[in-house]
Amino acid sequence: MPLPSQPLRKLGFLTIGLFDEADPRAGHESTLKIIELGERLGFDSAWLRHRHLQYGISSPVAVLAAASQRTTRIELGTAVIPLGWENPLRLAEDLATVDLLSGGRLNPGVSVGPPMHFDQVKDALYPDTADAEDFGYDRVSRLLDFVRGKPATDFSGVEGFEVFSDRVQPHAAGLGSRLWYGGGSLRSARWAGEHGMNFLTSSVVKAEESEDFAEIQLSHVRAFRAAHPDGERARVSQGLVVIPTDSATPGQRAKYEAYAAKRTPRTATPHGPARMMFAPDLVGTSAEIAERLYAHAAFREIDEVAFALPFTFEHADYVQILTDLATGLGPALGWRPSAQG
Known part of the structure; x- marks a missing residue:
């Protein structure tokens, strides 16, 4: 339960990995460079969103395979792979x-439900x-x-020169x-x-027993741990959109504030x-955001x-945000950067 006297243990970030249809390689390369930067800054984890038939990463597992060869320490996750698209x-x-290629650093996050726009696809x-x-x-x-490791078939053994x-x-x-x-x-x-998984809770929840976001998220955290064999030790990661402005230029701060203001009405x-x-x-x-987080019932x-990076910013903006997260907000929450790999 992080309080001002109890440090945040793990700091990660989440990105969607947008790209230009005319030059998709540049966007993917930007994402890989952001992950590399995250490792240098001491982040514990980097996570990729999943987007099908859009201009965002459609194959995060493939991108993380590449990231595994450019990094040595940072954990690599998906948040999340919609299983309706997968076998x-x-x-x-x-x-x-990919987990083997990364040396055991993969943290796959998944979800269920029909694919988005299922009737059309x-x-x-x-x-x-x-x-x-x-x-x-x-x-x-x-x-x-x-x-x-449970069996996928009732067949195994040698058939000719092949082993199954x-x-x-x-x-x-x-x-x-x-x-x-x-x-x-x-x-x-x-x-x-109940199934012994870890739990990702994001900036979107269902209003079932309350219309207070923090209360709803807190109820999910407690319900998960009550059902998990590990109880209070079961892992939960919170993913809010967080934009520190400590080293931002006046232009960046104005852009960030306009972005948040445009999205605020949907939170009511x-x-x-x-x-x-x-x-x-x-x-x-960082000081202002830390104060708001310590007042957040689920964060405690x-x-x-x-923390989720905004969707539509430029590479330089992400560099500034990640740097402030690692050097300002993280320490304000008691976090310490991991040793460089």
Whole structure:
């Protein structure tokens, strides 16, 4: 429970990795450079968002494979991979491979539900099985089983010159304990806890028992830990949009404040049938943001964060924000940078 006398243990950041359609390589390269910078600044983790049929990273696992060869220490995560787009067995193979390449630093985060705009993409994604696909928790259970080494088939042994395994290969020992569930509801929080996963809670939650964002998020953290075998020791990471301005130029500060102001109205009330609530973006000096975080009911019960970088800023803005996070806000929360790899 971080209080002014109790330090934040792990500091991470999350980015969407935007790119220009005319030059997509430059955007991906920018993301890799940001991850490299994060390691140099001592961050504990770097996380990638997942975007399909948009101008953001569509294959974070592939990008993290590249990042694993440019870094030596920082943990590499996904927040999150929507499993409705994935075959759990194939994804398990990819995750295990990248985890081995990274030296055991991969932290895959996943979520469930139908793919976004499913009616428009189902014929391309599942032309023959769209009506039969299960987009619920069973899809996560299959991934967990495959990653944790349970048999995927009843066949194994030698056939001619080839040797076959009954479980996913390569097997990455330890990866099963580093799988995260990105959830925004009490049901998801409990399910993740019951299945021994870690829990990612972000700036979007469902207003089920309250319309106060911090109270809702706190209820999810407590429900997850109450259901988890590790109880209070179960890992939770909070991901709010946080923009420190300590070293920002006047132009950057104006841009950041305008960005947050444009998004603030959506935080007032729940949205849509699912009653989704959004957290306000935190913009200000490190001291101001630290004060707001210590007043946040959910933050007081976690000891690791993956602060989200805004979607639409420039590379230089991200450099400034990450630098201030590592040199200003992190220390203000009691965090100490990890040794350089």
